[in-house]
Amino acid sequence: MGALRHSLELLFSGDREIWWTIGTTLQFSFWSTVLAIVPGVPAGAALFLGRFRGRRALAATVNAIMSVPTVVIGLFVYSFLSRSGPLGGLGWLYAPAGVIAGQSILAFPLVIAMTYTGLQKLDPRYHETLLTLGAGRWRRLLGILKEGRFVMLQTVLAALGRVSGEVGVSMMLGGNIRWYTRTITTTIALEAGKGQFERAVALGVVLLAIALIINMASHLAVRDAA
Amino acid sequence: MTHSTRRILFRRGVVLTLLCLLVAGPLFAFGDKATTPPAVPTPENPRVRLATTTSTDNTGLLDFLLPEFTKDTGYTVDVVAVGTGAALTLGQNADADVLLVHARALEDAFMAAGHGAVRRDVMYNDFVIIGPAADPANIALSANAVEAFRRIQASGAIFVSRGDNSGTHVMEKSLWQRAGVNPAGEWYREAGQGMEQVIIMADNMAAYTLTDRGTWLAVMERSTLGIRYEGDSLLFNPYGVITVNPAKNPAINAAGATTFLEWLTSPRGQQLIAQFMINGKQLFYPSYRE
Numbered sequence: 001m002g003a004l005r006h007s008l009e010l011l012f013s014g015d016r017e018i019w020w021t022i023g024t025t026l027q028f029s030f031w032s033t034v035l036a037i038v039p040g041v042p043a044g045a046a047l048f049l050g051r052f053r054g055r056r057a058l059a060a061t062v063n064a065i066m067s068v069p070t071v072v073i074g075l076f077v078y079s080f081l082s083r084s085g086p087l088g089g090l091g092w093l094y095a096p097a098g099v100i101a102g103q104s105i106l107a108f109p110l111v112i113a114m115t116y117t118g119l120q121k122l123d124p125r126y127h128e129t130l131l132t133l134g135a136g137r138w139r140r141l142l143g144i145l146k147e148g149r150f151v152m153l154q155t156v157l158a159a160l161g162r163v164s165g166e167v168g169v170s171m172m173l174g175g176n177i178r179w180y181t182r183t184i185t186t187t188i189a190l191e192a193g194k195g196q197f198e199r200a201v202a203l204g205v206v207l208l209a210i211a212l213i214i215n216m217a218s219h220l221a222v223r224d225a226a
Numbered sequence: 227m228t229h230s231t232r233r234i235l236f237r238r239g240v241v242l243t244l245l246c247l248l249v250a251g252p253l254f255a256f257g258d259k260a261t262t263p264p265a266v267p268t269p270e271n272p273r274v275r276l277a278t279t280t281s282t283d284n285t286g287l288l289d290f291l292l293p294e295f296t297k298d299t300g301y302t303v304d305v306v307a308v309g310t311g312a313a314l315t316l317g318q319n320a321d322a323d324v325l326l327v328h329a330r331a332l333e334d335a336f337m338a339a340g341h342g343a344v345r346r347d348v349m350y351n352d353f354v355i356i357g358p359a360a361d362p363a364n365i366a367l368s369a370n371a372v373e374a375f376r377r378i379q380a381s382g383a384i385f386v387s388r389g390d391n392s393g394t395h396v397m398e399k400s401l402w403q404r405a406g407v408n409p410a411g412e413w414y415r416e417a418g419q420g421m422e423q424v425i426i427m428a429d430n431m432a433a434y435t436l437t438d439r440g441t442w443l444a445v446m447e448r449s450t451l452g453i454r455y456e457g458d459s460l461l462f463n464p465y466g467v468i469t470v471n472p473a474k475n476p477a478i479n480a481a482g483a484t485t486f487l488e489w490l491t492s493p494r495g496q497q498l499i500a501q502f503m504i505n506g507k508q509l510f511y512p513s514y515r516e
Contacts, residue, residue, distance in 0.1 A: 083320040083475045175306040193423035195448050220237045
């Protein structure tokens with residue numbers, strides 16, 4: 001238990017780097033979630049509302065993409081962002097923009113799938129009522145999103161949880177550069193490997209706290225909806 | 227107000243508070259960033275990406291040198307610490323501007339292929355073989371490094387290899403080759419990790435490993451292993467700095483890379499390298515000659 005106490009002391013000793021790392025992680029998670037939500041939620045809702053051929057196949061595909069390992073996504077995005085790749089001119093590899101891009105791509109299918117399945121659980125009569133009232137496509141989309149706002153909240157939280165806890169994308173695209181792209185998870189991987197467990201454990205506790213906060217908020221959102 | 231609506235309002239309050247906590251984090255980070263000290267000169271492209279071996283990073287040498295470099299030149303160096311092999315690949319793909327590595331044969335091949343612009347000697351130290359205190363392979367009795375390696379294999383003791391084509395790994399492979407040993411089997415563990423990680427792993431397995439002396443001095447306090455063999459001239463470990471050929475890609479920060487190379491081999495850079503110590507021991511010896 002002594003080690004754990006040392007780690008907690010490290011957190012509250014005003015160690016600038018540890019708080020910088022936490023802040024950076026939250027910043028990356030925040031922006032990548034925003035970038036995944038903005039196209040992902042409407043896409044998920046469209047998948048739910050749309051009546052087109054291959055809709056189910058598309059939903060299944062989105063579900064399948066959701067389980068692609070983070071390192072594979074990292075590798076894929078890496079090959080694009082490398083200076084010898086097609087998007088190399090952006091200068092995003094080993095920079096915050098690269099991590100955020102990779103993480104939003106990681107969260108995007110999750111957002112679509114959660115929006116889609118979440119909306120399916122809504123009372124079908126709501127959508128039917130909108131239809132019989134003669135609401136247009138956009139009016140229905142807005143109505144459904146309003147009715148499903150707890151679904152949205154849960155989706156946002158799930159995306160936040162996914163990106164703040166992943167290590168593959170941050171490591172490959174960020175390069176774990178100190179004072180630049182080092183995040184909670186890459187620091188844990190680095191420090192544990194070096195046998196310096198205090199910093200790793202302290203950040204592990206923070207990551208756990210973030211996950212708990214997200215889960216509690218998500219849980220309360222569901223109970224609120226019910 | 228009914229009991230249940232009050233409960234719902236309370237829960238909403240909790241959810242909102244939790245969300246605010248999550249959103250406040252990024253704001254905090256923005257505020258914190260502003261407090262990092264501003265550099266004195268302001269180069270046009272102030273970020274230089276250095277791909278380097280884990281030894282220069284793990285030892286703390288870069289943490290010691292880079293703030294001085296930033297103070298002198300205004301450049302911020304983004305360090306990507308990988309093995310020498312990976313660092314050279316980053317250079318080849320133009321994903322790094324400048325390299326600090328230690329595998330002379332690979333460096334020469336890199337220059338010959340036109341991937342580099344300028345290469346200079348920077349500093350040196352040496353490799354040592356570390357292992358458990360009991361020294362089960364009796365390598366302390368070896369006449370040279372090659373014999374030490376032969377003894378390790380013959381004893382059946384575990385050897386942890388970097389396994390990542392780093393400078394240390396390249397040196398290790400050449401020693402196995404000289405010893406006439408095919409490094410494979412249950413006793414030979416390829417870690418694929420940085421030097422510091424491999425030392426910690428070797429410690430946990432009570433195994434032998436090859437390390438540069440600098441990383442060993444930086445890690446030894448946290449390890450129960452010790453140096454079991456040292457001193458063979460074969461174990462000489464020179465470091466070189468290479469600017470990546472700017473003709474490869476317009477995104478390369480050529481000015482920054484050259485500034486770094488010049489600074490590291492300047493009297494000031496060389497003097498700082500010699501001043502870097504851990505527990506009163508010098509880790510690297512400057513070696514640039516014009």
